[in-house]
Amino acid sequence: MVIGSGSARMGLRDLVKRSSGISRSGETSRARTVSISRRRLSRQYYILTHAGKLVFASGENEQVQSLMGVAQALVSIYAAEDDRPRSIIRGKSRISFLLKAPLYLFCVSDWGEPEHVLRTHLEYIHLQVLSIVTSTQLAKAFQRRSNFDLSRLLEGTEHFLHTLIKRAQHDFSYLTSSLEPLRMAPSLREAAAAALMPPAKFRDLLYVLLIASGRIVTLLRPRKHSIHPSDLHLLLNTLAASPTLTSSETWIPICFPKFNPAGYVHAYISPVTEDITLVFISADREAFNDLQGWKDIVVEKLARDQTLSRISQAIPLHSYSVSAVSLPGLYHFIYKSRQSIQITAPSWEPPYDGAARDRLITLYQHLHDSLHAKAGQAEPLRLVYVKTQHEACLGWMTKPFELYMAVSPHLSKAAVVSAANAVATFMSKEEARVFIKDAPVF
Amino acid sequence: MSRTTSFKLVLLGESAVGKSSLVLRFVRNEFSDFRESTIGAAFLTQTVELNETTSIKFEIWDTAGQERYKSLAPIYFRNSNAAVIVYDITQPPDTSFEKAKSWVKELQRQADPSIVIMLVGNKLDMESSRKTPRELGERFAEEEGLLFTEASAKSGDGVEELFMEIAKKLPLAPPPQRTLAKGVKVQGKAEETPSACNC
Numbered sequence: 001m002v003i004g005s006g007s008a009r010m011g012l013r014d015l016v017k018r019s020s021g022i023s024r025s026g027e028t029s030r031a032r033t034v035s036i037s038r039r040r041l042s043r044q045y046y047i048l049t050h051a052g053k054l055v056f057a058s059g060e061n062e063q064v065q066s067l068m069g070v071a072q073a074l075v076s077i078y079a080a081e082d083d084r085p086r087s088i089i090r091g092k093s094r095i096s097f098l099l100k101a102p103l104y105l106f107c108v109s110d111w112g113e114p115e116h117v118l119r120t121h122l123e124y125i126h127l128q129v130l131s132i133v134t135s136t137q138l139a140k141a142f143q144r145r146s147n148f149d150l151s152r153l154l155e156g157t158e159h160f161l162h163t164l165i166k167r168a169q170h171d172f173s174y175l176t177s178s179l180e181p182l183r184m185a186p187s188l189r190e191a192a193a194a195a196l197m198p199p200a201k202f203r204d205l206l207y208v209l210l211i212a213s214g215r216i217v218t219l220l221r222p223r224k225h226s227i228h229p230s231d232l233h234l235l236l237n238t239l240a241a242s243p244t245l246t247s248s249e250t251w252i253p254i255c256f257p258k259f260n261p262a263g264y265v266h267a268y269i270s271p272v273t274e275d276i277t278l279v280f281i282s283a284d285r286e287a288f289n290d291l292q293g294w295k296d297i298v299v300e301k302l303a304r305d306q307t308l309s310r311i312s313q314a315i316p317l318h319s320y321s322v323s324a325v326s327l328p329g330l331y332h333f334i335y336k337s338r339q340s341i342q343i344t345a346p347s348w349e350p351p352y353d354g355a356a357r358d359r360l361i362t363l364y365q366h367l368h369d370s371l372h373a374k375a376g377q378a379e380p381l382r383l384v385y386v387k388t389q390h391e392a393c394l395g396w397m398t399k400p401f402e403l404y405m406a407v408s409p410h411l412s413k414a415a416v417v418s419a420a421n422a423v424a425t426f427m428s429k430e431e432a433r434v435f436i437k438d439a440p441v442f
Numbered sequence: 443m444s445r446t447t448s449f450k451l452v453l454l455g456e457s458a459v460g461k462s463s464l465v466l467r468f469v470r471n472e473f474s475d476f477r478e479s480t481i482g483a484a485f486l487t488q489t490v491e492l493n494e495t496t497s498i499k500f501e502i503w504d505t506a507g508q509e510r511y512k513s514l515a516p517i518y519f520r521n522s523n524a525a526v527i528v529y530d531i532t533q534p535p536d537t538s539f540e541k542a543k544s545w546v547k548e549l550q551r552q553a554d555p556s557i558v559i560m561l562v563g564n565k566l567d568m569e570s571s572r573k574t575p576r577e578l579g580e581r582f583a584e585e586e587g588l589l590f591t592e593a594s595a596k597s598g599d600g601v602e603e604l605f606m607e608i609a610k611k612l613p614l615a616p617p618p619q620r621t622l623a624k625g626v627k628v629q630g631k632a633e634e635t636p637s638a639c640n641c
């Protein structure tokens with residue numbers, strides 16, 4: 001660790017250390033508060049520039065001022081270091097921060113989650129900012145004036161960040177960097193994909209997506225480019241945050257940082273029905289007219305064989321109950337296909353709303369942390385079992401899947417293991433409906 | 443039975459002056475007090491009847507006024523037959539009106555020379571909080587040879603009329619294929635030029 005030579009800085013560092021106990025990435029804080037069933041406070045997120053200007057705050061609160069002090073202290077201590085995330089514990093809260101020059105991102109949370117959860121949130125927030133203002137634009141603006149007011153460039157997009165934050169709280173697809181497509185008959189998904197196959201002349205076409213009620217129906221990509229799930233999250237967020245985007249045809253510049261953080265691609269967004277939206281992503285900013293012309297052909301194909309109306313009918317059937325597995329004592333689960341990087345989960349049912357849902361999500365996050373050795377554990381685990389007074393949770397990693405499962409705390413360990421096997425069997429039958437398999441490439 | 447000619451129209455102006463509101467009043471006869479800022483640009487169409495034999499179909503680009511999109515504006519105005527440049531009369535002239543003037547200059551430099559430009563002072567329903575006098579807009583429009591009006595997307599006053607006035611100024615014979623600016627990808631598309639159809 002490199003520390004500035006000034007003694008004032010040294011003193012500050014000691015102060016922060018003494019008053020709060022710095023927890024570096026290497027330290028686990030596993031299961032610290034897992035059994036607490038209080039209602040957690042909303043996490044607070046902040047973006048500051050390296051000159052200390054506040055760019056974004058997720059909630060209006062009195063904390064901002066006091067946090068700014070801590071922020072400045074942390075920044076001055078770690079300024080010379082790499083961009084590895086840090087966090088400190090202050091009272092009941094964890095303050096996590098991420099340096100992505102010229103920005104600093106902070107999160108204050110009292111949920112008792114593993115550190116990497118907040119880091120993931122902060123990374124997503126940073127990516128969402130880049131989707132609006134590319135890294136090139138950022139660098140340029142701050143080169144010109146180091147105290148540049150970034151909030152001006154982000155004007156009108158605060159709701160993108162608010163929407164992202166809201167979704168990231170309970171949606172495991174962020175933490176696992178995966179997708180949750182619309183559940184439907186595989187033949188219907190194939191019919192949709194066939195209608196979306198682009199003509200060869202669109203050389204700059206990157207991705208073709210059909211989205212129903214905010215979920216991906218199918219997704220086509222060029223053979224030479226894969227698509228990163230976090231880029232898709234940014235796109236889906238942008239759509240979710242902006243109802244007008246799905247009310248008339250639009251042509252928007254958007255940066256997909258995992259594809260290319262330095263530049264924009266262009267999204268042609270066309271509402272097909274009230275719930276169904278077509279999105280064509282092109283690298284060519286002049287492609288609007290061509291894509292618009294092609295859209296008419298696609299829509300005509302989709303309307304044939306009732307594909308469109310069958311997709312509409314699939315929307316309300318997306319959610320399923322955990323009772324579909326018909327396993328007494330099974331409360332909830334999240335299943336991730338590691339090969340297709342997609343997840344599925346039954347809907348949240350009582351008692352998992354409010355505080356109980358926050359608690360279960362946090363438990364799952366600890367399981368995830370252990371399965372992936374995110375907190376620097378010596379070795380990732382294959383199987384993790386945690387029991388609280390409310391439920392027993394199992395995390396299970398195999399080659400094809402990851403499973404996070406909550407069951408009655410009264411089940412024996414053997415019963416828990418056989419429940420996990422039952423879910424795995426159930427999912428192997430359901431995979432074709434819940435995941436996109438073999439989406440065509442062009 | 444009338445002949446329909448399509449023309450491209452672009453709206454430009456600072457954020458929050460009411461570009462989207464004017465378009466949605468014109469196209470859908472809607473207004474909302476809480477409209478979100480446009481991202482990128484929205485594409486809408488509306489057909490008006492000029493007289494018994496002629497209809498005009500406007501293909502409208504409602505662009506975003508936010509600063510970060512500034513460099514993309516040429517993709518929208520380059521092929522436009524008409525531009526509506528909007529400012530907010532309830533703001534002092536050195537803000538959105540000044541911005542409107544700079545859009546006019548930019549179009550004069552970069553757009554097709556035959557482009558019809560209409561300058562619009564919006565939010566006329568808020569006459570009591572007016573900060574930019576009508577004469578300023580009027581005088582500037584006269585000097586630069588632009589159409590001019592004041593309107594209110596909220597009340598609807600003057601909205602339809604402003605588009606009709608533009609329609610009357612547009613050349614009804616399909617304009618000749620434009621020569622495309624340097625560095626622009628030539629697409630040579632039939633639908634690039636206003637098309638006439640007998641229907």
Ligand SMILES: Nc1nc2c(ncn2[C@@H]2O[C@H](COP(=O)(O)OP(=O)(O)OP(=O)(O)O)[C@@H](O)[C@H]2O)c(=O)[nH]1
Nearest residue numbers: 457458459460461462463475479480507565595596
């Ligand atoms: N009183 C009044 N308010 C208006 C009028 N037109 C628009 N507004 C309001 O002004 C605000 C901005 O309007 P928009 O139409 O979104 O402005 P815009 O020019 O499209 O803004 P950008 O999309 O950010 O470029 C909205 O809250 C509208 O309700 C008007 O004629 N009168």
Ligand SMILES: [Mg+2]
Nearest residue numbers: 461462479480
């Ligand atoms: Mg707008």
